Amino acid sequence: MGLLDDLKERIVIADGAMGTLLYAHGIDRCFEELNVTKPEEIVHIHEAYIESGAEVIQTNTYGANYVKLARYGLQDDVKKINEAAVGLAKRAAKGRAYVLGTIGGLRSTNKSAISLEEVKRTFREQLYVLLNEGVDGLLLETYYDFEELQTVLSIARKETTLPIIAHVTLHDIGVLQHGMPLAEALTELERLGADVVGLNCHLGPYHMLRSLEEVPIPTRAFLSVYPNASLPQYRDGRFIYETSEQYFEETARAFREQGVRLIGGCCGTTPKHIAAIARALSDRTPVYKKEVKQRHPIVVQEEKQTTAPSLADIARTRRSIIVELDPPKKLGLTTFLEGAKALKEANIDALTLADNSLATPRISNVAVGTIVKQQLGMRPLIHITCRDRNLIGLQSHLMGLHTLGMTDVLALTGDPSKVGDFPGATSVYDLSSFDLISLIRQFNEGLSYSGKPLGQKTNFSIAAAFNPNVRHLDKAVKRIEKKIECGAHYFLTQPLYSEKQIEDVYEATKHLPTPIYIGIMPLTSARNADFLHHEVPGITLSDDIRNRMAMCANDRVQSTKEGLAIAKALIDAAFDLFQGIYLITPFLRYDMTVELVRYIHEKERLAKERTVYYG
Numbered sequence: 001m002g003l004l005d006d007l008k009e010r011i012v013i014a015d016g017a018m019g020t021l022l023y024a025h026g027i028d029r030c031f032e033e034l035n036v037t038k039p040e041e042i043v044h045i046h047e048a049y050i051e052s053g054a055e056v057i058q059t060n061t062y063g064a065n066y067v068k069l070a071r072y073g074l075q076d077d078v079k080k081i082n083e084a085a086v087g088l089a090k091r092a093a094k095g096r097a098y099v100l101g102t103i104g105g106l107r108s109t110n111k112s113a114i115s116l117e118e119v120k121r122t123f124r125e126q127l128y129v130l131l132n133e134g135v136d137g138l139l140l141e142t143y144y145d146f147e148e149l150q151t152v153l154s155i156a157r158k159e160t161t162l163p164i165i166a167h168v169t170l171h172d173i174g175v176l177q178h179g180m181p182l183a184e185a186l187t188e189l190e191r192l193g194a195d196v197v198g199l200n201c202h203l204g205p206y207h208m209l210r211s212l213e214e215v216p217i218p219t220r221a222f223l224s225v226y227p228n229a230s231l232p233q234y235r236d237g238r239f240i241y242e243t244s245e246q247y248f249e250e251t252a253r254a255f256r257e258q259g260v261r262l263i264g265g266c267c268g269t270t271p272k273h274i275a276a277i278a279r280a281l282s283d284r285t286p287v288y289k290k291e292v293k294q295r296h297p298i299v300v301q302e303e304k305q306t307t308a309p310s311l312a313d314i315a316r317t318r319r320s321i322i323v324e325l326d327p328p329k330k331l332g333l334t335t336f337l338e339g340a341k342a343l344k345e346a347n348i349d350a351l352t353l354a355d356n357s358l359a360t361p362r363i364s365n366v367a368v369g370t371i372v373k374q375q376l377g378m379r380p381l382i383h384i385t386c387r388d389r390n391l392i393g394l395q396s397h398l399m400g401l402h403t404l405g406m407t408d409v410l411a412l413t414g415d416p417s418k419v420g421d422f423p424g425a426t427s428v429y430d431l432s433s434f435d436l437i438s439l440i441r442q443f444n445e446g447l448s449y450s451g452k453p454l455g456q457k458t459n460f461s462i463a464a465a466f467n468p469n470v471r472h473l474d475k476a477v478k479r480i481e482k483k484i485e486c487g488a489h490y491f492l493t494q495p496l497y498s499e500k501q502i503e504d505v506y507e508a509t510k511h512l513p514t515p516i517y518i519g520i521m522p523l524t525s526a527r528n529a530d531f532l533h534h535e536v537p538g539i540t541l542s543d544d545i546r547n548r549m550a551m552c553a554n555d556r557v558q559s560t561k562e563g564l565a566i567a568k569a570l571i572d573a574a575f576d577l578f579q580g581i582y583l584i585t586p587f588l589r590y591d592m593t594v595e596l597v598r599y600i601h602e603k604e605r606l607a608k609e610r611t612v613y614y615g
């Protein structure tokens, strides 16, 4: 008889949390290291769960993988820690309980931070140790990212015929992080060969029950659930979980009605919770039938389509000029608004507004964008970085932009705080630019990050950054290809300072379907040129350009003229290759960008005249 035979006959009780129990005992570092340094404590916890009624226990290896152990400098101890864990669980089980080798998910919000290759490598390393040590089955748990779970489950299924339990983790009731319904996910896990499918962590019993109400009893696999004890409370600098055991007893019976066969606990649960489950389900009788609640169809109101074409569409069909005018670093908008007005009169397609560029605080670009839109009737393109807002703040920000009717956004990782005025400030980076682009695309489908319906689809047109000022242009192009896969509609480049570079960028990107706005920023002085050349990573100015600026070093009028002449030559180089031109206004010197806008329009007019004249 094995675990699967038992599950065929009856409900099986599993253990509860390890990590939060150790944390409650005052341990606030690598829990898995204790397999080696405090083995008795781990054995003691396993025993407590078995004595409470657990027939299945899991090794203390949730985070015993290369990536997570590296946070504690223990990356070389993957084998030692996993080997020890299996030994301790077996020692405690003494044949009274099945021992599952646990492997936890790596990816959370910042999906792109860990590539699938890294996921595979890390998983395999841990998997082989656990299998070699003779576990009775595998528990793949706390997978927020479904792609990751599909990947590791497929690997594990090829490597072993032992029972595999595969658990997703939800942010919200009934849906995975990108909106996939739970029932669909569990069916897919069954198809990939999991013997037991279910969910663990993050949600307490109430939300898990509501999630399971929409899940049919699987045909071949068994259903499992490991709820958290409750939502955690933050008290006196510590996280605390609280639930009554009575409540756990009641919910265990309700889980039985949902067809659950394997039931344990996740964060916050203790041997007392497991004892409560065992009491509630003392006869272990399963149910074979249930009524499945139909998922409410997601009501998504189509966003009223704006009649204005997107900046991507504009650049596909005609010359398009967008101009960056940074929100001021000091209070007061007089000069800024004069500049915006002058640019509007010069006839630009949009005003791009940076998000605290160079990690230095400026008046919020949404505040400035609102004024520009409402008072001047201009089209703002709002830059959004992942530096200053966490996943909550970013989503709230996007909802706010949608509400204000600002649909043009530039999704960026953003300059790190280290480079700015407040180097000690945190750079949040819950998401990278890739994740942010994907998030905005998901908003356009009417779903929040957690997969929850937003009630409406947003209508964002998504721009992304392209930095050709790198040693290997092909690598930068690969990055933008990845951004296109994530959902980017068009690109804005960093400022370029050589005609040859503009041609190289054209050659390297002409296969792409997305328009590119070429960045051009006029030089204002010799010092400005020297700064860019020597201190801004990636930017190189030719000797000729620096000499030209140096020749008029102390003459503002001449410097402006020379800076504009250089910029115009760059515009000439870009003109026939790219329809989109992105002018960057240096130091609120809008007189310079206004002049360049006029120059482009004039060039355009002459080009059209020539076409008419020559046919």
Ligand SMILES: Cc1cc2nc3c(=O)[nH]c(=O)nc-3n(C[C@H](O)[C@H](O)[C@H](O)COP(=O)(O)OP(=O)(O)OC[C@H]3O[C@@H](n4cnc5c(N)ncnc54)[C@H](O)[C@@H]3O)c2cc1C
Pocket (backbone or CB within 6 Å): 353, 354, 355, 356, 357, 358, 359, 383, 384, 385, 410, 411, 412, 413, 414, 415, 416, 432, 433, 434, 464, 465, 466, 467, 470, 475, 476, 479, 492, 493, 494
């Ligand atoms: C058009 C434009 C507008 C910008 N606006 C703002 C703004 O409003 N606020 C602000 O703070 N910053 C802004 N920046 C700066 C930007 O955040 C940094 O230049 C950033 O490094 C590149 O853009 P990203 O944030 O999309 O980074 P991503 O493309 O997401 O790159 C993030 C990080 O990955 C690494 N990386 C990037 N390219 C490569 C490569 N080829 N090879 C290896 N590693 C690489 C770098 O460490 C980089 O910092 C802007 C940049 C551009 C081009």
Ligand SMILES: [Zn+2]
Pocket (backbone or CB within 6 Å): 142, 200, 201, 202, 228, 266, 267
């Ligand atoms: Zn948990």
